[in-house]
Amino acid sequence: MLSRVISKSNLTRVLVNNTTKTSTPIRSYSTQVSQHEIDNEPRFLECFKHFFDKAAGLTNLKPGVINNMKECAVVLRVEFPIKNEHGDVDIVAGYRAQHSHHRLPCKGGIRFSNEVDLQEVMALASLMTYKCAVVDVPFGGAKGGVRIDPKKYTVAQREKITRAYTLHLCQKNFIGPGIDVPAPDMGTGEQEMAWIRDTYSAFNTNDVDSMACVTGKPISAGGIRGRTEATGLGVFYGIREFLSYEEVLQKTGLTPGIKGKKIVIQGFGNVGYWAAKFFEQAGAKIIGIGEHNGSIYSEAGLNVDAVNKYRLQHGTLIDFPGATNITDAIKVLEIPCDILIPAALEKQITIGNCVDVQAKIIGEAANGPMTPRADEYLLNRGHIIIPDLLLNAGGVTVSYFEWLKNLSHVRFGRLNKKWEESSKKLLLEFVEQTVNKRLGDTERNLIIHGADEIDIVRSGLDDTMTNACAETRKTAIEKNTDYRSAALYNAIMKIKAVYESSGNLFS
Ligand SMILES: NC(=O)C1=CN([C@@H]2O[C@H](COP(=O)(O)OP(=O)(O)OC[C@H]3O[C@@H](n4cnc5c(N)ncnc54)[C@H](O)[C@@H]3O)[C@@H](O)[C@H]2O)C=CC1
Numbered sequence: 104m105l106s107r108v109i110s111k112s113n114l115t116r117v118l119v120n121n122t123t124k125t126s127t128p129i130r131s132y133s134t135q136v137s138q139h140e141i142d143n144e145p146r147f148l149e150c151f152k153h154f155f156d157k158a159a160g161l162t163n164l165k166p167g168v169i170n171n172m173k174e175c176a177v178v179l180r181v182e183f184p185i186k187n188e189h190g191d192v193d194i195v196a197g198y199r200a201q202h203s204h205h206r207l208p209c210k211g212g213i214r215f216s217n218e219v220d221l222q223e224v225m226a227l228a229s230l231m232t233y234k235c236a237v238v239d240v241p242f243g244g245a246k247g248g249v250r251i252d253p254k255k256y257t258v259a260q261r262e263k264i265t266r267a268y269t270l271h272l273c274q275k276n277f278i279g280p281g282i283d284v285p286a287p288d289m290g291t292g293e294q295e296m297a298w299i300r301d302t303y304s305a306f307n308t309n310d311v312d313s314m315a316c317v318t319g320k321p322i323s324a325g326g327i328r329g330r331t332e333a334t335g336l337g338v339f340y341g342i343r344e345f346l347s348y349e350e351v352l353q354k355t356g357l358t359p360g361i362k363g364k365k366i367v368i369q370g371f372g373n374v375g376y377w378a379a380k381f382f383e384q385a386g387a388k389i390i391g392i393g394e395h396n397g398s399i400y401s402e403a404g405l406n407v408d409a410v411n412k413y414r415l416q417h418g419t420l421i422d423f424p425g426a427t428n429i430t431d432a433i434k435v436l437e438i439p440c441d442i443l444i445p446a447a448l449e450k451q452i453t454i455g456n457c458v459d460v461q462a463k464i465i466g467e468a469a470n471g472p473m474t475p476r477a478d479e480y481l482l483n484r485g486h487i488i489i490p491d492l493l494l495n496a497g498g499v500t501v502s503y504f505e506w507l508k509n510l511s512h513v514r515f516g517r518l519n520k521k522w523e524e525s526s527k528k529l530l531l532e533f534v535e536q537t538v539n540k541r542l543g544d545t546e547r548n549l550i551i552h553g554a555d556e557i558d559i560v561r562s563g564l565d566d567t568m569t570n571a572c573a574e575t576r577k578t579a580i581e582k583n584t585d586y587r588s589a590a591l592y593n594a595i596m597k598i599k600a601v602y603e604s605s606g607n608l609f610s
C-alpha cells in the first residue's frame with residue numbers, strides 16, 4: 104500500500120512543515136478561544152442573520168424594513184410514515200421554507216440528510232433569496248429538506264419518501280411552476296426531481312406547464328443540458344474571475360489564471376466533483392479531497408476521475424493509491440494550498456479550526472460553510488473569501504434556464520441553430536472568395552457551428568457569473584467592505600427596488 108496515515112497531530116506537523124504561514128499569532132488566537140465558545144457558535148440561521156445584519160448596516164434602510172427582509176415568510180413542517188427494513192414504521196419529517204415572495208415562484212433545492220431541521224432549512228431559504236438577486240434570477244428564495252440518511256434507504260423507499268413529501272407540498276400549495284420550484288441539493292439529484300415532477304403532474308393533469316414545477320430533472324423528464332455540472336462550473340467561473348482581479352492578486356501574492364494553482368476540495372459529491380473536474384481541466388492541481396469518512400492528500404496532484412472511480416468502488420477515499428490518508432477527515436481544510444473549496448456542509452470552518460486554514464482563497468461552494476467569527480478572523484488575516492451566495496449561484500442560474508425551457512416547451516437552439524449556421528456559412532464563403540483562400544474543414548466547422556442547448560447554457564452561465572462577480576467586486580471597492588457583505592448589499596438593494604416599484608413596504 105503506497106498511502107500512509109496522517110493522524111490529527113502529525114497532520115499539523117506535515118502541513119506546518121510545508122508552509123511558513125502558520126505563525127505564532129494564529130496559535131495564540133486559538134488559545135484565546137475556549138471549548139465552550141467553540142461548542143456554542145451560533146446555529147446556521149443565526150450565522151446567516153449575522154452576515155445579513157452586517158451588510159444591511161451598509162444601507163440606509165429603516166430597521167423595520169431590514170427585519171422584514173431578514174425573516175422567513177412561511178414554513179411548512181410535515182411528518183409521514185415509511186416502512187423500514189424491519190417491517191416497522193419510521194416517522195419521517197419534511198420541511199419547506201419560503202423566505203421571500205417579492206418575486207414568484209420561490210426557488211431552492213431539497214436536501215435529504217439526517218442533519219436537516221427547521222432552522223437549517225430557513226437559513227438555506229434565506230440564502231436563496233439573496234443568491235437569486237445576486238445573479239439576477241427573478242425568483243424568491245425557498246429550501247426544503249427531508250430528515251433522513253438517504254444511504255440507509257433502498258431506491259424504492261427513497262421513491263416512496265420523495266413522492267409522500269411531494270404529495271404534502273401539492274396539498275399545501277407549496278409547489279408549482281408559479282409558486283415554488285424545488286431543485287437538487289445535498290442527498291438528492293435527477294432521480295428525485297423526476298419523481299417530484301411525476302407526482303406533481305399526476306395531481307395537476309390540466310397544467311400544461313407542470314414540467315416547470317421542479318428543476319434539475321433528467322433530460323428525458325424535461326431537464327436541461329448542463330444543470331448537473333452547473334454549480335461546480337459556476338464555482339470555477341467565479342474563482343477564475345477573482346484570479347483576474349488586481350487587488351486579489353496583490354493581497355494573495357498569486358499569479359493570474361488557474362493553471363498550476365493548488366486546490367483542496369471538501370465534499371466530493373455533485374458540486375465538489377464537478378468543481379474539481381473543471382479546475383483539473385484548466386491545469387490546476389487538486390492536492391486534497393475531503394469526504395465525511397476520510398480525506399486524502401497528494402502534493403503531486405490527484406486524478407479526479409480516478410479518485411471518483413475509487414470512491415464508487417470502495418465507499419471511501421481512504422487508501423487511494425499514491426495518496427496520503429487524512430483519517431481525521433475535517434483536517435483536509437488545513438492543507439496549505441492556494442484555493443480551498445468547501446463543498447459539503449455548513450459550519451465547517453469555525454473558530455475551532457480557522458486558525459489552521461492556510462489557503463489564500465476560500466471559495467464557498469457549499470452553503471454557509473463558515474461561521475461569522477471564522478469569517479472575521481480570516482478576513483483580518485488577509486484571506487480572500489468568495490461567498491456562497493455568489494460563488495455557488497451557478498446551480499440556480501441554470502435551474503432558471505431549465506424553468507424557461509419548460510415554460511417555452513422548446514429546447515434552446517432548436518429554432519435558430521440551422522439558420523445561424525447557414526448565415527455564418529454564407530458570410531464565411533463571401534470572405535473566402537474575397538481573400539481567395541479557403542480554410543480547412545476543422546476551422547470552417549468551428550466558425551460555422553450554431554449554438555446547441557449546452558453552448559447556450561454554458562455561455563449564459565459564464566456571463567451571469569462574470570457579471571455577478573464584477574458587481575460584487577465594484578461594491579466591495581466602493582464600500583470598502585468584504586465580498587460577502589458586498590454581495591448581500593447588492594442583493595438587498597435589488598430586492599428593495601422590487602418592493603419599492605410594487606408599492607409594498609415603502610408606501
Ligand atoms: N447541488 C447543487 O446544485 C447545489 C448545492 N449547493 C451546496 O453545495 C453543497 C454540496 O451539495 P451537493 O454536492 O449537491 O451534495 P451531494 O450530496 O451531491 O454531495 C455532498 C458530498 O459531501 C459529502 N459530505 C457530507 N458530509 C461531509 C463532511 N462532514 N465532510 C466532508 N464531506 C462530507 C457527502 O458524502 C457527499 O459526497 C451543499 O452545501 C449544498 O447546499 C449549493 C448550490 C447548488
Ligand SMILES: O=C(O)CCC(=O)C(=O)O
Pocket residue numbers: 210211212213234284285286287288318319470495496498499500502
Ligand atoms: O437550482 C436551484 O433552484 C437551487 C439550487 C440550490 O438549492 C442552491 O443554490 O442552494
